[in-house]
Amino acid sequence: MELTGLTIHExxxxxxxxxxxxxxxxMAFLKRIAQVEGKIQAYMAVTGLEALRMASRLDRRRHAxxxxxxxxxxxxxxxxxxxxxxxxxxxxxxxxxxxxxxxDATVMRRLNQAGMVLLGKTNMDEFAMGxxxxxxxxxxxxxxxxxxxxxxxxxxxxAAAVAADLCTAALGSDTGGSIRQPAAFCxxxxxxxxxxxxxxxxxxxxxxxxxxxxxxxxxVRDAAILLGVIAGHDTCDSTSVNVPVPDYVxxxxxxxxxxxxxxxxxxxIEGMDPEVETAIRAAINVLESLGAKAESISLPHTEYAVxxxxxxxxxxxxxxxxxxxxxxxxFRAREAKDLLSMYMKSRQNGFGAEVKRRIMLGTYALxxxxxDAYYLKALKVRTLIRKDFEDTFKRCEVILTPTAPxxxxxxxxxxxxxxxxxxxxxxTISANLAGIPGxxxxxxxxxxxxxxxxxxxxxxFDEATLLQVAFAYEQATEWHRRKPPL
Amino acid sequence: xNREPEYEAVIGLEVHAQLLTASKIxxxxxxxxxxxxxxxxxxxCLGLPGVLPVLNKxxxxxxxxxxxxxxxxxxxxxxFARKNYFYPDLPKDYQISQYELPLSTGGFVEINxxxxxxxxxxxxVHLEEDAGKLLHAGTMDRAEYSLVDFNRCxxxxxxxxxxxxxxxxxxxxxxxxxxxxxxxxxxVSQGNMEEGNLRCDANVSVRPTGTAELGVKTEVKNMNSFxxxxxxxxxxxxxxxxxxxxxxPIVQETHLWDATQGVTLPMRxxxxxxxxxxxxxxxxxxxxxxxxxxxxxxxxxPELPAERRQRFVQAYGLPEYDAAVLTASKALADFFEExxxxxxxxxxxxxWIMSELLGYLNREGKEITESPVTPAQxxxxxxxxxxxxxxxxxxxxxxxxxxxTGKSPEAIIREKGLIQITDPEELGRIVDQxxxxxxxxxxxxxxxxxxxxTALVGAVMRATKGKANPQLVNDLLREKLAGGKVHPEx
Numbered sequence: 001m002e003l004t005g006l007t008i009h010e011x012x013x014x015x016x017x018x019x020x021x022x023x024x025x026x027m028a029f030l031k032r033i034a035q036v037e038g039k040i041q042a043y044m045a046v047t048g049l050e051a052l053r054m055a056s057r058l059d060r061r062r063h064a065x066x067x068x069x070x071x072x073x074x075x076x077x078x079x080x081x082x083x084x085x086x087x088x089x090x091x092x093x094x095x096x097x098x099x100x101x102x103x104d105a106t107v108m109r110r111l112n113q114a115g116m117v118l119l120g121k122t123n124m125d126e127f128a129m130g131x132x133x134x135x136x137x138x139x140x141x142x143x144x145x146x147x148x149x150x151x152x153x154x155x156x157x158x159a160a161a162v163a164a165d166l167c168t169a170a171l172g173s174d175t176g177g178s179i180r181q182p183a184a185f186c187x188x189x190x191x192x193x194x195x196x197x198x199x200x201x202x203x204x205x206x207x208x209x210x211x212x213x214x215x216x217x218x219x220v221r222d223a224a225i226l227l228g229v230i231a232g233h234d235t236c237d238s239t240s241v242n243v244p245v246p247d248y249v250x251x252x253x254x255x256x257x258x259x260x261x262x263x264x265x266x267x268x269i270e271g272m273d274p275e276v277e278t279a280i281r282a283a284i285n286v287l288e289s290l291g292a293k294a295e296s297i298s299l300p301h302t303e304y305a306v307x308x309x310x311x312x313x314x315x316x317x318x319x320x321x322x323x324x325x326x327x328x329x330x331f332r333a334r335e336a337k338d339l340l341s342m343y344m345k346s347r348q349n350g351f352g353a354e355v356k357r358r359i360m361l362g363t364y365a366l367x368x369x370x371x372d373a374y375y376l377k378a379l380k381v382r383t384l385i386r387k388d389f390e391d392t393f394k395r396c397e398v399i400l401t402p403t404a405p406x407x408x409x410x411x412x413x414x415x416x417x418x419x420x421x422x423x424x425x426x427x428t429i430s431a432n433l434a435g436i437p438g439x440x441x442x443x444x445x446x447x448x449x450x451x452x453x454x455x456x457x458x459x460x461f462d463e464a465t466l467l468q469v470a471f472a473y474e475q476a477t478e479w480h481r482r483k484p485p486l
Numbered sequence: 487x488n489r490e491p492e493y494e495a496v497i498g499l500e501v502h503a504q505l506l507t508a509s510k511i512x513x514x515x516x517x518x519x520x521x522x523x524x525x526x527x528x529x530x531c532l533g534l535p536g537v538l539p540v541l542n543k544x545x546x547x548x549x550x551x552x553x554x555x556x557x558x559x560x561x562x563x564x565x566f567a568r569k570n571y572f573y574p575d576l577p578k579d580y581q582i583s584q585y586e587l588p589l590s591t592g593g594f595v596e597i598n599x600x601x602x603x604x605x606x607x608x609x610x611v612h613l614e615e616d617a618g619k620l621l622h623a624g625t626m627d628r629a630e631y632s633l634v635d636f637n638r639c640x641x642x643x644x645x646x647x648x649x650x651x652x653x654x655x656x657x658x659x660x661x662x663x664x665x666x667x668x669x670x671x672x673x674v675s676q677g678n679m680e681e682g683n684l685r686c687d688a689n690v691s692v693r694p695t696g697t698a699e700l701g702v703k704t705e706v707k708n709m710n711s712f713x714x715x716x717x718x719x720x721x722x723x724x725x726x727x728x729x730x731x732x733x734x735p736i737v738q739e740t741h742l743w744d745a746t747q748g749v750t751l752p753m754r755x756x757x758x759x760x761x762x763x764x765x766x767x768x769x770x771x772x773x774x775x776x777x778x779x780x781x782x783x784x785x786x787x788p789e790l791p792a793e794r795r796q797r798f799v800q801a802y803g804l805p806e807y808d809a810a811v812l813t814a815s816k817a818l819a820d821f822f823e824e825x826x827x828x829x830x831x832x833x834x835x836x837x838w839i840m841s842e843l844l845g846y847l848n849r850e851g852k853e854i855t856e857s858p859v860t861p862a863q864x865x866x867x868x869x870x871x872x873x874x875x876x877x878x879x880x881x882x883x884x885x886x887x888x889x890x891t892g893k894s895p896e897a898i899i900r901e902k903g904l905i906q907i908t909d910p911e912e913l914g915r916i917v918d919q920x921x922x923x924x925x926x927x928x929x930x931x932x933x934x935x936x937x938x939x940t941a942l943v944g945a946v947m948r949a950t951k952g953k954a955n956p957q958l959v960n961d962l963l964r965e966k967l968a969g970g971k972v973h974p975e976x
Contacts, residue, residue: 208768322579
């Protein structure tokens, strides 16, 4: 098998036994990127030269008998919303043209310490606002399983890169499903950790109370490895929580016998693709055959999740994105004559349509006279949604749902109608509002050969159980071994 | 005040004070003033993409100290909020402040106004971050370009808001001085308005005296000294009364005080029409303050200005006025008490500080902390007076030299030969000579004109350049004039 097709744990073995060098692994990826990236367009930037230096350094260290870290020599791709010191970070927005962070995000520091090789920064919907990566200000990423389809979003570049073997694994960020939905569309594993589990320091904020960074990988074990590296309390992030990080890998093999899995009836809706529903029902059967107990549950406030999300997320975004004012860095409109026109023209031309739409929505929701009716009301509903989950988790350990109502849709299919686009996150949004963790993993393919994703939701800070269930399912199935026909 | 008595003003103040923490409120950058532009910055206070604030505990402690000193109620649970507005000195284009659920509510400050103690109620005390500073190339309206210095950005501020309990500009200034004294006593802020680490905005309205309903208010900003606060309020109150009298409406708007023209001018509507879209800051967790911590801080509070004033009256027997002047700043009160530790005549110490030292300092616009004369030196001077080494009058000459040179009184007396003549023989010779040279007054005195003796005393003092011991001069004169022995050499 090609080095590029291997998982983190497979590569770890080869590297540790010195059957390959980090440099050889990297060269294999650079070659594959040269061959395939033109079709996929997953990367904003490939940092080949710096990666080469890093890989050589790691090889020397390993040669000298040093422990170069758990991810030594593993090439990773990072969503371009995560700050990387001395490497441009654009959030796929024109407004951040030329911005080079003078600092590393906390997750980057942890990954660097673990020895990873940064392969590049991946394309995304501008400022993580979107479900198809079509809102990138720079390029359109294609789904490796069908180049006429979207990879999902907003972490579409990361998902496509993992699926197309353009990196071993990747980081994404998830505000309303931006890790899980593209993972589903591209047939890979994606984890949205509990809010507060992974430091947000250095993650360019979209909606501060919802954003989380998480792994996007070729299988569940890789997700457990990567999450173990990036999770943990960070004094730079007041909202990160000081809860011990368990050894996720060690807990993967636990039996699922007797585990109660809730199936929310609100998630099997009209208009859902029948092939998706069939695959999900089949997946439930697989888990039951492994000894888990599936039971029907209700999350009664589910129908308000999308509306709530688009008030909370846009309100926070309208404030978070104010700093892109052309004063300090990034794009500045040349034709501006005074301060006000500099602000207006730069933001007008620097932001894309979807970002401006959400800034306006959020500004409106926070405005005097509307705050109570929109923002405050949304916060109250958010509490109810959170309570739905709290109540449910008294009766079961895990909730199982489809990740998205349909498989990957065609490029351009939903760009004309933002509302239809918003609905592709309908199953993922609640987890962000409630702050709970979610895992997406492949559970089948459509007849046309498009991946279908299964979502598992868990109790706060109980990623271990989610990964355990996901791993049990993965061991019993073969979906994760399929490769897109490139 | 030439204010019409049929109207009264209603004034509330909003005061901002920079806290003297070593580092900024949400990052580890230094708060040092006067460093090279943008040298005291990091990704966090520059608001770069992806950064997050982490609350400085010391800033919370200082705010609690202040709130406790004005007898506020410390909230066990308070939250930060974002105040959204665009301005180049605000790198995130929102300010992290507090809105709903501030750190402290309620409380009061007592001020002495027109000889009466008045209570000014405090509405709230909260924490927020300061903004940076713009430097315009040219005037603000016509600048070719502007530069931003973010050193100040993220310096912790407390905002203190009063209830509309003030009725006159003097009372407002009085309140501000008292609040500044509290901040200085607590050592939480420098409280210097001219340097901008204490800032004040005012809400002002007027109404017919005796009515309860509040008039339409205006907000007055940009008053950067106690004097300007008073002048701006005087102007604004008169302006409002003039409008009311001529039947014109008062518009609720923000006015900027123009100190050079001596007027308040309305801000343009566009600059003023802010909807700050406050909402809870999602990057910070709520501030939870335990009763134990509040108690700990309360127990560590120093003596406050009002308490010290009272103690000065009771323990030293000083008049209220002296006590008020001497406790106006902590440094001055400390100076006074350091002198009293070395010199027991408290009233003499007080007189010398108030009339001499403060006189010189005020003339030069200096603070007590800049005094060239130390408490030890002043006490030494007073001791020399008491011991009769110099007269009170000579002491003033010595003091002036001390103030100008910073030298000890002994050194100055030595250099200038100013030691008092207390030797009866030496002084007797001088008195004899004066009597011989002034036959006119001598005979006047003998002819019953008691006043003539004063002229003779003056003549002796002139002859000794003021160094003669006045008591001894009097004694000698009385003796010699009575004895009739005027011309000993005859």
